[in-house]
Amino acid sequence: MTDDKALILEAHDIEKRYGGTRALKGVNFGVARGKVTTLLGENGAGKSTLMKILAGIEKPTAGSLRLDGHVLELESPVHAMDLGICIIHQELSLCPNLSVRDNVFMGREVLRSGGLVDYGAERRVVRELMERLKEHISPDTLVGDLHLGRQQIVEIARALSLDARVLIMDEPTSALSASEVEVLFGVIEDLTAAGVSIVYISHHLEEALRVSNNVVVLRDGEVVDRAEAADVDLPWIVSRMVGRSFDLGKPPAREGFGRAALTIDNVSVRDSSNPERLSVDGLSLEVRAGEIVCLYGLMGAGRTELLEALAGRTPLASGRTLLEGQDIKGLSIAERIRRGLALVPEDRQRDGLVQSMTVGQNMSLSSLASFVKGLLINRSAERDRIAQGIREVRVKTTSASAPIGSLSGGNQQKVVIGKMLLADPKVLLLDQPSRGIDIGAKTEVFHLLAELAKQSLAIVYSTSEVAECLGVANRVVVMSKGKIAAEFDAADATKEQIMVASGEEAVSQATGEGLR
């Protein structure tokens, strides 16, 4: 490590356990004074956990933090803020119904002697901050009226008003357009010039390389390598990030697929939070019966938006989708399910399960109508189908009448998949089916997909973990900024190719890897 004077914030042998899981296994990490230190790693590598510890949100199980060489124990995020360590979260923590001024001073309003808020003084400070950030945002603008990129600037202004010396930015560009990213990078440059130290986390490797001075790569809770950004390139980072964590084996043989089950023709979807931006931008894709397509992309690449639009949750801005040759425009979610198009959503707690119901009741939710005899549900038919579903997707539960919350995350996910399977789909869409489940369950879920494809189901699943692209899918489609950046036959794709393709198109051309 470099000498102590150069480091403002240091983490020594940090360990963090969640239950029996070690999210961080003795991490040493230093934040260079006045520099941008970037933390890279795949999902689950421990980046977010480390950031939370640095920002005082979580306490380490073991290890120590030093600020300016002095050991410190962070009690809370507020304590960290008092010491000048601020974090800007992936999801912004602003109140959209309040003005920029109110947001900057939220919780620590400037008061006059009478106890009233001194709006004039607050306004003055905000104007100064915006000048410093070279942004023309009026203190009285409602935050809700600003685009995400400028909201981020407000967050930064708030951090600066706290005299932040260390600014932690967690995936700041994931929701930004290209021009907004440029603005942000300009601000970052100015900040470091003014002596602020920045910890930057991003999945966008190319962007990260551009903005950072130092690079630290994290894998499975350990620092695998560190270097100066000038000395490294994309292949170097990718080779260190990937490791050999998760392998599903050889990709399946390309057998004769059936006819086109799902045709996506030049589809665009508007971004719900920023209507000027298209989260899916003129995307075309055809999936055949029996085929498994993996949709790989970084956060904000538009995978979820695409899948939700296909399922009928959000309208298309343009283009059309055909299910077995028939346009499904205007059909409700229920009608799409009836015709054989089912989605397993990304967030199973929020979108997949009804927590107040049992395993069995969750399982039969999508296919309930098929058990109705006369007016009433035919209980024994339902019971049989549920038992069959539990068997097919291998849910480990004491009984179908157990509360859904008593299952592990992996088994809950299997229930959501089983629910959609009971509806007899022809096309199954799965949005990050491996999210938040352990490796054993992950393997089971992917093997299940392979089995289903053999029964000539067309399957599309999305993932942001490159290891999950290979081994199951017949085809890997890489999405970036709402478009297809590259398409690989799974038989001859490599993890490195896929990762590089997911960055920017410019990168893929520069590296000259075998794209389309």
Add this chain to the structure above:
Amino acid sequence: MSLSRAKVRKPSWLSGGFDLRSVLLEGRAFFALIVILVVFSVLSPNYLTVSNLLVMSQHVALYAILAIGMLYVVLNGGIDLSVGSTVGLSGVIAGFLLQGVDLPGDVRAFPSVWVTVVCVMAVGALVGLVNGVLVSRYKVAPFVATLGILYAARGAALLIAKGATYPNLQGFSEFANTGFNRVGFDKILGLPTGVIVMVVLAAVASVVLNKTAFGRWLYASGGNERAAELSGIPVKKVKVRVYVFSGLCASIAGVILTSELTSANPTSGETYELTAIAAVVIGGASLMGGSGNIRGTLLGAFVIGFLADGLIIVGVSEYWQMVFKGVVIVLAVVLNTIQYSPRRRARTDRPAGGEPTMQDSKTLVATSER
């Protein structure tokens, strides 16, 4: 995994664990009812008599019929403040029709009792439909939408009745529309018709909740609307129907009340919506939606009704009655919070950023703690 043991959940009154805390919590309305019966029968010898129980049941029936409709709305995660006004409006419509309706051409029509009842129920369903469309289609918050309808329906009732009461609704034998007073007042097998209507309605409502697809949809869309929608459940249709049902229940209660009084007062039914909500809450339903059942709601209605009548019988002042009622309701809500919140919090709380959750980590524990 044991498939042989796999079974669908039994109707709610057959299931349940043997954990003392949950028995006490789940059976709180039942225990409260027993306490009320014991306390008042000690305080007054007239309390636990057959005739008084019948009178009290008649009062309870009104609350219970409203509360059954309210339960459906609450299960959906909504609330219906308009039912009290719908009771009043229903009575007025009944009075209006029974007095005879002037038709063009010097004709005065006297609809028969059954036609009247059907018309009144149609009006109740219509009020519910307005609520349902406002809430599901125009996304008005249920509280606000039904508050608006509370005023509108009450105003309509006062306008139709011109602020006065329709007296003497026995009907006219010469026009063959007598008997309205008997609709809610007659006794069948010794039970007031109101009580019988309550029992039938409760039985039907319970079957719908527990044995039909609609019931399951209602529980699912109340428990997690997003998940229900993505599962292909017509959540909007469910929502509209729930408010229609509530309006229908309110009009049935209106008919019974009007018949019992043989007069229709446009201001009757005021604050009944609050009593109905209280019954539902005391019965253990979650105001967040997704849990609750008919059994609990009936018990809740009995608790409220028997408590109110008991306080009157032992001569507690009207002001103290209000205080007692309020305390019981608040207590019920506090108990509800205890019942629902820790479980929910535990289930939704998990570390962000794709880290394995505590539940997920079981297999990892095995490998990492060698």
